[in-house]
Amino acid sequence: MPEKFARDSINIGASASHVWDVLTEAEYTRQYMFGCEPVSDWHAGSPLLWRGAADGKVYVKGAIVSIVPTEILQYTTFTPNAFDNYEDKPENYTTVTLELSASGPDTTLSVSQGDFSRIASGDIRFAHTVQSWRTVLGKIKEIAEGT
Numbered sequence: 001m002p003e004k005f006a007r008d009s010i011n012i013g014a015s016a017s018h019v020w021d022v023l024t025e026a027e028y029t030r031q032y033m034f035g036c037e038p039v040s041d042w043h044a045g046s047p048l049l050w051r052g053a054a055d056g057k058v059y060v061k062g063a064i065v066s067i068v069p070t071e072i073l074q075y076t077t078f079t080p081n082a083f084d085n086y087e088d089k090p091e092n093y094t095t096v097t098l099e100l101s102a103s104g105p106d107t108t109l110s111v112s113q114g115d116f117s118r119i120a121s122g123d124i125r126f127a128h129t130v131q132s133w134r135t136v137l138g139k140i141k142e143i144a145e146g147t
Contacts, residue, residue, distance in 0.1 A: 006114060034059075073097075
């Protein structure tokens, strides 16, 4: 089966530095990541947990793969109990890559997540992810341009 990745991008009228802050600081992530805040020390190889700000529950978990502030954030991701038969094992994790590209006062934020062809419930997860990233990117733009 061919690889299957969710991909999208958005142009944001804000500096790469500010967009980076929106991507990594809890005060912003709660606004676009469905009420979750990141728990990480932001170093390659370190865990990255997305914890509910209201209930403290871990909704998404993974690890930082690569990080270059204001340029790239890449991490693995697994959503516990999100889908039937979706076991917590390495082959059911996807990799998210967020890339920032500055052009003058603006920044293009690109996202890629996959490979959905190799994970359990891949087609369902892919469809959900495509829609979620559209919503999330729009909210990141709104936050970055409004703060």
